[in-house]
Amino acid sequence: MPDIATIAASLEGKLKKPRADYLEVRLEESQTSHITYRGRNLESIGRSSATGGCARALAKGGWGFTSFNSFNRLYGRLVLAAGQARSAGTGKSALAAVEPVVDNVPSGVTKNPVTIPLAEKKRLLEEYNDIIWSVPGIRTANIGYSDSRKKVIFLSSEGSRITQERADVALRLTAIAAKDSEVQQVGLSLGSRGNFEAIRDLDKQVTGMARHAVELLSAPQVKGGEYTVVLDPVLAGVFVHEAFGHLSESDFVYENDRMREIMVLGKQFGAGHLNIVDSAAEPGLRGSYKYDDEGVRAVKTYLIREGKLVGRLHSRETAAKMSENTTGNARAISYHFPPIVRMTNTYIEPGKLSFDDIIADIKEGLYVKNWYGGVTSMEMFTFSAGEAYMIRHGKIAEAVRPVVLTGNVFTTLKNIDAVGNDLDMNQGGGCGKGGQMPLPVSNGSPHIRIRHCLVGGK
């Protein structure tokens, strides 16, 4: 089995040779394990390993990219990528300048989650499965667990040589309740940057999730229309990721003059209490890293400060073309893909209000909690809550069926009229873009209140 460090050493001094303005190589080895339950029984348990690499070249503004998991004729792959770049290029290359880096970044996890015996992982998941099944009215349950450990070596023609290791743990539990032909489900997603302990001791949450699925069978559906909605930190985190985060990714903006007008820095996007941040530099979260997949150092980036657009997320190319600073947001899900501009840990900064303050003056509204999914088309977004309750006269009232919220990003951000003081980061789920999914990210927020939000219903 070839060791990627040995392969990296064999490329020493060769990256400058192919005719290109810039060339980089990523070499990757990873191990994963997964366990899934469907119903009472274990459905699948397995281990896998992967080794592979890619070369990416830039020439005259055009990119060439080749991925492979055979390391034979490796130098030939570099030449191929350079040739592709020259064929694609018709203009001038632009890459924001960064200092070449030589560094070695360990995973920061004391215990590699992949090497924990499968028996131990299975024991924990079975405990949770038993809890779900112990709730009367549950028809079935799904559990998906996966972990990974990955080592990536990045080499560039500018002289960078960075070895980074990371580990990841992800768990998704779903309880499905059914009665007659009614089916309702509630899910719970958790994750961590490789720490298996983060998914222990969830008995209480798992019980609550299963009970809620049963309650939903008899819950009414809300009437569709506009509501004042209060989002819990989990769902508000999804909202900030979907509704605003994707707009901040400069690859949507940099070659699009009309998008540049919409996303002009300094423009007012929300009220003065609104601050939105993306930061891979926060330690220990699922979207955290020291260098991105172009070898650029990660920083904390304010996207919105006091309601004004003040920044966006960049790759080296988008930063150069927009004459802005690099942010270290070029990420690839694996060696099979070139890096593209992605979010990391995205959150709304906390304000001053308590949860009680936020709901106090709502006569009739919705309290929506938990995440089910979300997508965006930049201007419009939809995201779905895992749980929903009516708010009546400033109090949380009866549970209703989960709802889908939708809206126009620009008006909805302006309609956020209260920001809570209770920031919480959600580590579950993953982000998809350009066929690359699920990328580990985290997102978070305090409780927020949105006026005039469109809710689907009967």
Place this chain on the structure above:
Amino acid sequence: MERILALATRAAEEAEVFEVSSEETQVRFEANKLKQLQTNQQTSVALRIIKNGRLGYATATGTGGARDLVAGAVETAAFGTTARFHLPEMSEFPTVDIVDAAVASVAIKDMVRLGEEMISVVTRHTPGILCDAGASRGTVSVRLINSRGGQAEYRKTFFGLDIGGTLIQGTDMLFVGESESSCHPVTDAKKLTDVVLRQLERAKERATAPTRQLPVVFTPDGVTALLAPLMSAFNGKTVLEGASPVGDKLGKVVFDSRFSLHDDPTIPYRPGSRPCDDEGVPSRRTALVENGVVAGFFYDLQTAGLAGKKSTGNGSRGRGSLPAPGPSAFVVAPGAVTFDDMVQDMKEGLVIEQLMGAEQGNILGGDFSGNVLLGYKVENGKIVGRVKDTMVSGNVYQILKDIAAVGSESKWVGGMLQTPPIYCRRLVVSSKG
């Protein structure tokens, strides 16, 4: 592969080695310009064993050693589920045409030209629109051997062409697009751009939708939102768990008599077609709904074993996991009414091409709710313009129980679904106007 099988057979009662290799070349355009040329090569090997009656599984992408693979499978077999099947012996497979040698000979410069052609047609029609486009071609080779003498080997070619356009005016954004895939080269760029130009024409004017119930025509692309719940409901595994709303309705009328649905991996030159599934079970057409009556579900070996049924040849391996029941290609039988007639029939209604977020709701129960990403208002039998800030909600089972009409013009959507438009009597529409 033979070495892995030999090693595994020594450690287990039954063993199977499955190898997939793929090579793909892509040309990508961004913002109306050629941006990137790309090639991807990948080989992965999966080993499945039955040891002491239990399933063990391990995969390696790239250069995993045979010994590590066998050790991984043996470790997982200690906890694995009890196998309810035997690996298939040598079988006869149907002949399914999925190789066109012409794919490999399409030159990169021809792929670039296809992209340029599409972009130039669309940008000439609508100045200011920014297009992303791409062409890709490649081959997939699959080989499977097992310890009971079962074996399969086939090659498939594929070609894809796609174009998407974004038109921004103020903060208003319009997204249009079309794609096509085949085992033949796709060289008719005009076929794709005709669709995009028609979308642009229909979206030129703006219209508002009211908040109430309206009839809706889903175009083939829009129908995907309706069929996502059925893909899980007809999955043998969902049925086995008792979580499928149609699981106990075999032989019963659940849908409108004009609605028929089947899974078919034998259609020539379709990217989802193959002579056998990922477990070496021969491909066949499986009826799921016939004239509104639930006719069957789709199974892999293990699920069929648990349910006391036979595999329908739908064992599918996603993302390096164990085989599970999966559709190969869903085909909705065409009806008798043209799209134009459906539109003419509506006094007030919507045509929906793309529904965003529909897959997020309670899919098992058939509830869906989505934002109309691309859709039009119909007034007095005519499309009058594009609607926005509009959400539609409904339940797939209620909608498909009483359909107004099934269209006569079928189309492939995304390589996995062939469907005509479907005209629904009424859906809940919520709109900001």
